[in-house]
Amino acid sequence: MNRWRDRALFLALLAWVLLPVAMLAVRALAQSWRFPQILPAATDRLSALTLSTAAGDRLASALAMSITLAAATGLIGTILGFVIARSAAGSSQLFRRLTLAAAFFTVIAPPIALGVGLQVAMLGVGLGGTLVGVLLAHLVPATGYLTLFAVGVFSSLDSSLEDEARTLGASGWQVVSRVLVPLLRRRLGEALILGGLVSWGQVAITLLVGGGLVRTLPVELMSIVQSGDDRVAAIAALMLSVPPMLGIGLLTMGARRTGASV
Amino acid sequence: MTRSGLELRHVRVPFGDKAGLDDVTLQVPRGERVALLGPSGVGKTSLLRAIAGLGVLSSGAVVVDGRDVGSLPPERRGVVYMHQSPSLFPHVSVLDNVAFPLEVRGVTKRAARATALELLDRVRMGFAAARPPSTLSGGQRHRVALARALAAEPAVLLLDEPFASLDPELRAEVREAVIEILEHGNGPAVVLVTHDVDEAAGVADRLVVLLEGRVAQVGLPADLLASPRSVAVARFLGIPNLIRGMRDERGVVSCAIATFERPGAAGPVAVVVSAGMLRIRAGQRDGPAGTVTAVLHRVAGVAVRCDVGGESLLAVPEPGIDVAIGATVHVAVDTRALHVVDEPLDRG
Numbered sequence: 144m145n146r147w148r149d150r151a152l153f154l155a156l157l158a159w160v161l162l163p164v165a166m167l168a169v170r171a172l173a174q175s176w177r178f179p180q181i182l183p184a185a186t187d188r189l190s191a192l193t194l195s196t197a198a199g200d201r202l203a204s205a206l207a208m209s210i211t212l213a214a215a216t217g218l219i220g221t222i223l224g225f226v227i228a229r230s231a232a233g234s235s236q237l238f239r240r241l242t243l244a245a246a247f248f249t250v251i252a253p254p255i256a257l258g259v260g261l262q263v264a265m266l267g268v269g270l271g272g273t274l275v276g277v278l279l280a281h282l283v284p285a286t287g288y289l290t291l292f293a294v295g296v297f298s299s300l301d302s303s304l305e306d307e308a309r310t311l312g313a314s315g316w317q318v319v320s321r322v323l324v325p326l327l328r329r330r331l332g333e334a335l336i337l338g339g340l341v342s343w344g345q346v347a348i349t350l351l352v353g354g355g356l357v358r359t360l361p362v363e364l365m366s367i368v369q370s371g372d373d374r375v376a377a378i379a380a381l382m383l384s385v386p387p388m389l390g391i392g393l394l395t396m397g398a399r400r401t402g403a404s405v
Numbered sequence: 406m407t408r409s410g411l412e413l414r415h416v417r418v419p420f421g422d423k424a425g426l427d428d429v430t431l432q433v434p435r436g437e438r439v440a441l442l443g444p445s446g447v448g449k450t451s452l453l454r455a456i457a458g459l460g461v462l463s464s465g466a467v468v469v470d471g472r473d474v475g476s477l478p479p480e481r482r483g484v485v486y487m488h489q490s491p492s493l494f495p496h497v498s499v500l501d502n503v504a505f506p507l508e509v510r511g512v513t514k515r516a517a518r519a520t521a522l523e524l525l526d527r528v529r530m531g532f533a534a535a536r537p538p539s540t541l542s543g544g545q546r547h548r549v550a551l552a553r554a555l556a557a558e559p560a561v562l563l564l565d566e567p568f569a570s571l572d573p574e575l576r577a578e579v580r581e582a583v584i585e586i587l588e589h590g591n592g593p594a595v596v597l598v599t600h601d602v603d604e605a606a607g608v609a610d611r612l613v614v615l616l617e618g619r620v621a622q623v624g625l626p627a628d629l630l631a632s633p634r635s636v637a638v639a640r641f642l643g644i645p646n647l648i649r650g651m652r653d654e655r656g657v658v659s660c661a662i663a664t665f666e667r668p669g670a671a672g673p674v675a676v677v678v679s680a681g682m683l684r685i686r687a688g689q690r691d692g693p694a695g696t697v698t699a700v701l702h703r704v705a706g707v708a709v710r711c712d713v714g715g716e717s718l719l720a721v722p723e724p725g726i727d728v729a730i731g732a733t734v735h736v737a738v739d740t741r742a743l744h745v746v747d748e749p750l751d752r753g
Contacts, residue, residue, distance in 0.1 A: 301492060303488040303490075303492040304492045304494060306454075306457075306459050306479075306486060306488070306492075307485075307486065307487065307488065307492045308494075308505070308509075309458075309459070309478070309479040309480050310457050310458070310459070310479045310480070310482070310484055310485045310486040310557075310559075311480075311485060311505060311506040311509070311553065311554070311556075311557045312480050312506045312509045312510050312557050313480055313505075313506075313509040314478075314480055314509070315478075317509050321505070321508075321509065322494060325496045325497075326494075326495070326496050
């Protein structure tokens with residue numbers, strides 16, 4: 144009895160998660176889909192992903208911008224998060240608590256509120272409406288997430304490995320490059336993807352700091368939705384949804400293959 | 406002149422927020438093994454970490470091979486610190502673990518691996534060179550960790566509770582490995598921390614007893630066990646027979662088991678004697694009479710607790726003697742084995 148109930152619950156959950164994606168996929172493939180049709184007419188279906196050149200260029204450009212920002216945010220955020228977490232681990236309890244509180248604040252603060260503050264700051268230093276300004280702004284919540292993530296990683300890492308490596312003759316840098324990075328390879332990969340995903344979904348911060356000049360995929364999607372072009376919006380939404388799922392899938396596969404754990 | 410090795414000069418080490426250890430002065434020449442003994446929380450591990458540069462030193466000097474290393478980072482001190490449970494790097498093979506100290510010093514990978522293989526053979530672990538550390542037993546991990554430590558060619562090797570995490574069988578194996586691998590002569594000065602007095606006495610050339618934040622006594626294991634400097638040291642070492650005594654003006658000491666001469670100031674004293682020196686012999690009535698209160702069956706043999714003149718003493722019956730609780734026995738002692746501590750027993 145319980146087994147059937149569990150299966151039913153699992154299928155319901157799967158449908159709940161996959162239905163919106165399926166609807167997006169159908170909408171992206173159909174030229175038109177009018178109420179009250181349950182599905183698009185056969186002639187409208189599988190019309191191939193033909194887009195006008197202008198729309199295609201817009202999406203391609205936005206996709207490139209999003210990938211650039213996500214990659215840079217993931218990389219820099221991972222470095223910053225791990226460095227901050229490591230410094231906090233070796234410092235006084237007061238400093239450690241303050242660091243964690245600051246990191247936590249960037250995570251719980253509504254992006255719109257964070258964005259307003261960051262907009263003022265970036266305009267003040269002349270980086271408003273620039274890619275660098277948006278990158279720095281994305282790094283604020285990303286570094287917060289990744290600092291909290293790295294604190295967890297370091298708390299489960301056996302510190303005696305570092306101690307022994309140091310007394311065996313390894314410099315601080317050698318400990319990082321020869322012990323910590325190889326040991327934490329999987330965790331660092333996860334952090335890179337997590338940091339990239341924080342950037343990938345940012346709308347409010349990008350709009351406020353980028354001022355509409357830095358057009359990432361979510362920003363472009365908002366614009367397309369407002370213009371009423373459902374089909375292009377569905378394609379953009381799919382483009383926005385697929386990479387995170389691929390990233391998580393790759394991480395899961397990597398973890399299974401290596402059986403790695405810290 | 407002392408061979409170079411480790412020298413601590415008036416070292417002061419905090420223990421968390423507490424005072425920790427103070428005024429620790431000690432010399433350990435290369436090739437010697439010294440065990441630090443002391444109750445939990447006295448600061449033994451803090452001292453080791455401070456020597457290695459991993460912990461804080463409030464004052465004093467740590468001198469390694471004649472060089473004050475107090476201001477140097479851990480990697481430049483010539484001191485290797487081994488944790489209680491050997492921390493082998495899980496992401497590389499046993500061979501690369503041992504090659505690690507050589508490679509970080511700039512030795513080529515090929516040469517480092519060749520040397521590492523020699524060291525693994527020396528600790529009889531050459532067969533496991535290609536294996537990951539996770540496949541090794543506890544004793545094998547210790548052997549590999551020792552080989553890795555030797556690869557660093559340290560002047561000083563610090564072993565923090567090296568036997569604590571092992572079961573009794575493995576303890577013996579690792580103890581033998583430590584003695585065998587860290588041979589005297591050109592080897593490093595070895596400082597190990599342990600709670601176990603027997604283990605320390607079995608492995609170390611000298612023992613250092615740390616009590617109440619200070620070095621209470623330093624000496625050869627046999628000397629320390631036979632002649633503790635204070636009642637506190639005797640109690641810490643687990644010497645079972647501490648007997649109240651009184652010395653008169655002529656230097657004659659009287660206690661429950663004997664009257665003997667030991668010059669010194671008149672007054673109450675403590676008489677210390679190990680269980681092995683109090684013998685219960687068949688048919689002999691020399692020595693004071695006592696009543697058996699307990700018969701203890703131990704790995705080392707049978708011991709008998711008996712009440713002699715109001716003192717509860719631990720004695721060893723000679724082989725073949727059958728003693729039972731409540732029986733009257735006579736406890737024989739060679740008064741030369743009795744050690745007198747000039748302090749009343751009730752103190753400490």
